[in-house]
Amino acid sequence: MRILSWLSGFAAVVFVVSAALGQDDLVAQGREVYMGRCEYCHGPGPQKGGTMTLQLRYQGAVPGVLAERTNLTPEYIRAVVRTATPGMTPIRITEVSEQDLEAVIAYLTRYNEP
Amino acid sequence: MTIPPGLSQSQFDDALAEFRGVVGNDWVFTIEEHIEMYRDTSSPLTALGEQAIPSAAVAPENVEGVQGVLRVCNDYRIPIWIISTGKNYTYGGPDAIVNGSVILDLKRMNRILEINEEQAYALVEPGVSQYDLWIEIQRRGMKLWIDGPSPAYSSIIANTIERGVGYGPLGERINAQCGMEVVLATGEVVRTGMGAVANSETWQQYKYGLGPWVDGLFSQTSLGVVTKMGIWLYPEPPAFRSAEVYVPNHEDIVPMLDVLRPLRISNVIPNSASASTNRGGPVEGGFGPGGGMPPGGMAPGGPPPGPPGWRCRLGYYGYERVVDTNWEQTQDEFASVIDNCQFVSERYTAPYNPDEMLSESKLAAGIPSFQEIPLWNHGNGWAASMVVPFSGRKYWEFLETIDAFNRQFGRRYFGGPLHMHSPHALIALAGVPGSATDRDFNERSREQIVQLHQLARENGWGEYRAPLSMMSEAMAAYDWNDAALLRFNERIKDALDPNGIIAPGKNGIWPARMREGQA
Numbered sequence: 358m359r360i361l362s363w364l365s366g367f368a369a370v371v372f373v374v375s376a377a378l379g380q381d382d383l384v385a386q387g388r389e390v391y392m393g394r395c396e397y398c399h400g401p402g403p404q405k406g407g408t409m410t411l412q413l414r415y416q417g418a419v420p421g422v423l424a425e426r427t428n429l430t431p432e433y434i435r436a437v438v439r440t441a442t443p444g445m446t447p448i449r450i451t452e453v454s455e456q457d458l459e460a461v462i463a464y465l466t467r468y469n470e471p
Numbered sequence: 472m473t474i475p476p477g478l479s480q481s482q483f484d485d486a487l488a489e490f491r492g493v494v495g496n497d498w499v500f501t502i503e504e505h506i507e508m509y510r511d512t513s514s515p516l517t518a519l520g521e522q523a524i525p526s527a528a529v530a531p532e533n534v535e536g537v538q539g540v541l542r543v544c545n546d547y548r549i550p551i552w553i554i555s556t557g558k559n560y561t562y563g564g565p566d567a568i569v570n571g572s573v574i575l576d577l578k579r580m581n582r583i584l585e586i587n588e589e590q591a592y593a594l595v596e597p598g599v600s601q602y603d604l605w606i607e608i609q610r611r612g613m614k615l616w617i618d619g620p621s622p623a624y625s626s627i628i629a630n631t632i633e634r635g636v637g638y639g640p641l642g643e644r645i646n647a648q649c650g651m652e653v654v655l656a657t658g659e660v661v662r663t664g665m666g667a668v669a670n671s672e673t674w675q676q677y678k679y680g681l682g683p684w685v686d687g688l689f690s691q692t693s694l695g696v697v698t699k700m701g702i703w704l705y706p707e708p709p710a711f712r713s714a715e716v717y718v719p720n721h722e723d724i725v726p727m728l729d730v731l732r733p734l735r736i737s738n739v740i741p742n743s744a745s746a747s748t749n750r751g752g753p754v755e756g757g758f759g760p761g762g763g764m765p766p767g768g769m770a771p772g773g774p775p776p777g778p779p780g781w782r783c784r785l786g787y788y789g790y791e792r793v794v795d796t797n798w799e800q801t802q803d804e805f806a807s808v809i810d811n812c813q814f815v816s817e818r819y820t821a822p823y824n825p826d827e828m829l830s831e832s833k834l835a836a837g838i839p840s841f842q843e844i845p846l847w848n849h850g851n852g853w854a855a856s857m858v859v860p861f862s863g864r865k866y867w868e869f870l871e872t873i874d875a876f877n878r879q880f881g882r883r884y885f886g887g888p889l890h891m892h893s894p895h896a897l898i899a900l901a902g903v904p905g906s907a908t909d910r911d912f913n914e915r916s917r918e919q920i921v922q923l924h925q926l927a928r929e930n931g932w933g934e935y936r937a938p939l940s941m942m943s944e945a946m947a948a949y950d951w952n953d954a955a956l957l958r959f960n961e962r963i964k965d966a967l968d969p970n971g972i973i974a975p976g977k978n979g980i981w982p983a984r985m986r987e988g989q990a
């Protein structure tokens with residue numbers, strides 16, 4: 358089925374990249390949560406509202422795809438997820454638990470300079 | 472900290488302790504940072520200082536938890552407001568009507584209990600989103616399509632029982648509902664339809680069971696908490712055609728609707744078709760996707776620049792020859808009565824690749840889309856979605872009436888969007904802009920929307936679904952025989968929810984203890 362190969366194709370790419378970097382369990386868990394709760398707005402490809410908005414905002418200065426960023430701080434990610442911004446309504450603890458948010462933060466900051 | 476009406480702080484503290492006993496410490500939210508997440512970010516009431524603030528949010532994990540929460544609410548007479556995923560933006564988000572309500576957040580009840588490929592249905596809990604179900608179907612490789620609204624993170628149950636709108640062949644969402652489990656306000660659990668037959672294997676196959684068909688009581692409801700629901704799915708069709716028809720002149724909406732009506736009613740156009748002005752929204756600057764509402768007002772001058780005219784979006788499903796024939800026939804019907812129509816269409820065949828589909832096509836194929844969410848710009852305005860006869864002439868009268876009315880407020884109206892999910896009627900939207908911060912502006916706009924409701928009532932246009940801040944005004948249109956229907960609803964409300972705890976004021980229906988003083 359083509360939908361399936363399309364989905365798993367994308368997952369495989371991300372997995373290879375992060376595996377090469379020796380990710381820990383938290384990052385792997387974070388990727389899971391991200392794929393289920395963030396990717397549909399922030400993933401690559403057309404028609405992703407978050408990516409479209411961020412591409413317009415940054416004009417190529419940083420990647421439009423959130424998962425490719427290297428300059429997001431844990432505090433900033435937490436604040437954007439839990440409070441209202443112009444493009445994102447708050448994502449509640451019942452949707453992404455505190456522990457899941459920690460994992461997403463680990464995933465989104467995995468390429469950051471130490 | 473806000474507390475529920477009529478309770479002392481110490482009583483409320485006791486109630487909170489009991490809630491914690493039911494759902495656990497982690498799932499009772501009271502601190503401001505958490506309460507803020509349960510507030511509608513696009514409410515016109517915020518700038519007016521009238522937005523209800525919850526006293527707490529409570530999130531049970533299962534039916535027993537829901538029963539426990541309701542027991543505490545009954546004991547303390549605490550009003551609760553139910554949310555499944557709480558994304559009801561533009562209709563009120565997660566907001567309650569009564570200040571100090573407790574939000575019953577069902578997002579943790581997010582199990583997909585069954586997906587049956589052969590019988591084409593799923594049984595889900597309230598926290599399951601459109602996206603959750605769609606991705607699970609893909610993961611299992613099942614040849615099934617879902618249908619639903621464009622915000623794909625929203626709840627299948629909530630959107631369906633609110634009688635929401637999808638864009639595919641099952642777009643009239645409430646028609647795809649089959650069988651419910653409901654926790655009544657008093658705590659008893661009821662299963663509807665064939666679910667009431669203990670050994671039945673047809674709960675999700677046959678809706679009606681025996682005797683009065685009560686499922687409707689639990690749609691747009693304040694009578695119970697829906698904890699499980701069956702939803703019919705669509706077998707993946709061999710071919711799918713997504714199409715748009717453009718007509719060049721504003722007046723062409725009249726023949727356009729008259730062409731669409733018989734095609735929709737006879738199911739030649741099987742999807743939940745929609746139409747809008749080519750300029751995108753009902754007002755200049757856009758009311759919805761494509762632009763928020765300018766706080767300065769709508770369309771102060773004449774029509775905005777850009778092409779005039781209208782477009783409608785259609786979908787065809789089935790065998791290749793059938794979708795082609797029906798589309799050709801549709802084009803012939805249009806071309807025979809409207810000059811210079813433009814037809815745009817794309818045919819897809821199984822297996823489908825969402826990545827290669829236009830976003831308009833995706834919606835008509837039930838593939839969750841998030842494209843328009845950030846473009847919405849959280850308008851903080853008001854909208855009324857009215858049921859209007861499916862007739863070109865009648866809709867033209869609607870347009871002219873609303874436009875003449877809006878002019879009194881220095882605003883214009885150009886029409887759309889129109890929903891044709893229910894094939895014998897039009898759902899036509901009229902909006903009034905709002906501001907997130909400007910109180911005076913929202914006072915003026917509220918005056919306009921309240922008067923617009925009176926105008927609608929005089930013209931016999933009731934709303935199909937009301938935004939939180941205008942629920943009583945919307946119900947006021949349902950006034951036949953001295954509002955006999957409202958009184959009937961109030962009697963049911965009092966009988967099933969004697970303490971008046973569930974969603975007081977929802978759709979203008981108040982429990983007895985809060986009716987005094989209500990209009």
Ligand SMILES: Cc1cc2nc3c(=O)[nH]c(=O)nc-3n(C[C@H](O)[C@H](O)[C@H](O)COP(=O)(O)OP(=O)(O)OC[C@H]3O[C@@H](n4cnc5c(N)ncnc54)[C@H](O)[C@@H]3O)c2cc1C
Binds near residue numbers: 553557560620636697
């Ligand atoms: C950009 C944009 C596009 C939109 N497009 C569409 C669209 O195409 N079609 C459409 O229909 N809507 C649309 N909406 C409106 C809305 O977002 C959706 O209808 C959404 O499904 C509602 O949110 P939800 O499912 O999270 O419901 P919730 O917020 O969880 O619930 C909505 C209401 O249903 C009741 N309720 C919820 N759960 C239960 C339960 N278990 N038992 C009893 N009562 C319950 C409550 O009264 C609650 O207030 C759109 C909104 C936006 C911002």
